[in-house]
Amino acid sequence: QSGEVAANPEQYDESYLCPVQVGQTTLNLDFDTGSADLWVFSTLTPKSESTGHSLYNPSTGTKKSGYTWDISYGDGSGASGTVYADKVVVGGVTATSQAVEAATSVSSQFEQDTDNDGLLGLAFSSINTVEPQAQKTFFDSVKGSLAKPLFTADLKKGAAGTYDFGYIDSSKYTGSISYVNVNTANGFWEFTASGYAVGSGSVSGSVGDAIADTGTTLMYLPTTVVQAYYNKVDSADYDSNQGGYTYDCSENLPNFLISLGGKTFTVSGTDINFAPVDSSGETCFGGIQENTGIGMSILGDIFLKSVFVVFDQTQSTPRLGFAAQ
Numbered sequence: 001q002s003g004e005v006a007a008n009p010e011q012y013d014e015s016y017l018c019p020v021q022v023g024q025t026t027l028n029l030d031f032d033t034g035s036a037d038l039w040v041f042s043t044l045t046p047k048s049e050s051t052g053h054s055l056y057n058p059s060t061g062t063k064k065s066g067y068t069w070d071i072s073y074g075d076g077s078g079a080s081g082t083v084y085a086d087k088v089v090v091g092g093v094t095a096t097s098q099a100v101e102a103a104t105s106v107s108s109q110f111e112q113d114t115d116n117d118g119l120l121g122l123a124f125s126s127i128n129t130v131e132p133q134a135q136k137t138f139f140d141s142v143k144g145s146l147a148k149p150l151f152t153a154d155l156k157k158g159a160a161g162t163y164d165f166g167y168i169d170s171s172k173y174t175g176s177i178s179y180v181n182v183n184t185a186n187g188f189w190e191f192t193a194s195g196y197a198v199g200s201g202s203v204s205g206s207v208g209d210a211i212a213d214t215g216t217t218l219m220y221l222p223t224t225v226v227q228a229y230y231n232k233v234d235s236a237d238y239d240s241n242q243g244g245y246t247y248d249c250s251e252n253l254p255n256f257l258i259s260l261g262g263k264t265f266t267v268s269g270t271d272i273n274f275a276p277v278d279s280s281g282e283t284c285f286g287g288i289q290e291n292t293g294i295g296m297s298i299l300g301d302i303f304l305k306s307v308f309v310v311f312d313q314t315q316s317t318p319r320l321g322f323a324a325q
C-alpha cells in the first residue's frame with residue numbers, strides 16, 4: 001500500500017496537523033518525527049481538558065489491559081493514559097491493529113491548542129513510552145506492507161504540505177536527493193550536519209549532531225552558529241524574558257545555508273522570520289535559536305519547510321534524504 005495525507009499549518013506554522021482516522025473518528029494529529037507515541041484526546045480525557053478537541057472513543061478498540069503510557073516533551077509539555085488496539089488510516093494507508101494511546105491527562109499546552117487532537121510519532125519505536133511493553137509506531141506497523149519502507153515530508157510556509165507513505169513523488173522536489181546515514185541509538189532520525197554560512201557564500205565549520213524533527217517548530221543550533229547568524233541582524237539581541245533572540249519585525253533576515261550529505265541547502269531569511277512576540281507586531285522572535293541544554297541540534301519546521309525529506313528504511317542502516325523543494 002501507499003498514500004498521501006495533507007499537513008495543514010497552524011498559525012505561524014507553529015505545527016502541522018494531518019487528518020487521521022482512528023477507530024471511527026477522524027482526528028487532526030501532529031506528525032512528529034521527534035517522538036514515537038501515537039496518542040489522542042479521548043472520551044477518557046477529563047472534560048475540563050478536552051473541550052474543543054475531537055475525541056477518540058475507545059469503545060471501538062480493544063483495551064490492552066494493564067498497559068499505560070506517559071510522555072514528556074523537550075518543551076515541557078506532556079500527556080499520559082491507557083492503551084487500545086484499533087484501526088488507524090493515514091491517507092488510505094491502514095494499520096488494522098495499531099496501538100492507540102488514549103489520554104487520561106494532558107498538559108496545558110495541549111489543552112489550549114484546540115486544533116491539535118493528539119500526536120502521531122514517527123521516530124523509532126525504541127523510544128515509545130508504553131509500559132510494560134513498547135508499542136510500534138504507525139510507520140513501523142505498516143512498513144512491511146508499504147510499496148517501499150519509507151515516508152516523505154513536504155512541509156510548506158503558510159500552506160498545506162504533504163506526508164507520503166511508501167513512495168517518493170519526484171514532482172515534489174528539484175535536483176537530486178542527497179542522503180545521510182542515521183544513527184538510531186537515541187531513537188531519533190539523528191545524523192551529522194556539516195558546514196554552514198550566513199547570508200551567502202561557501203559553507204564552513206560544522207553544525208554537527210542534529211535530528212530532523214517535524215514536531216519542533218524552530219531550528220535549535222550551536223551557540224557559535226546562532227551568534228554568527230544574529231551578528232548579521234542589526235536589531236537582534238538575546239532577550240532572556242522571551243527565552244531567545246528577538247529583532248525588529250521590520251528588519252529583513254539573512255538566509256541560512258547548511259550542508260547535508262555534500263549538498264548545500266538554503267533556508268530563506270523570510271522563513272526564519274518566525275512570529276511577533278506580542279500583538280504590537282514590533283518585535284519578532286527568530287526561527288533560529290540556541291540548542292543549549294538540548295544535547296543536539298534540532299532541524300525543525302523552520303528548516304523542513306524549505307526542503308523535501310525522505311525518511312528511508314529501505315536499507316539496513318536508516319537514512320535521511322534531502323532535496324530542495
Ligand SMILES: O[C@H](COCc1ccccc1F)CN1CCCC1
Binds near residue numbers: 034074215217
Ligand atoms: O517538545 C517538542 C520540542 O522539543 C524540542 C525542544 C524545544 C525546545 C527546547 C528543548 C527541546 F527539546 C515539541 N513538541 C513535541 C510534541 C508536540 C510539540
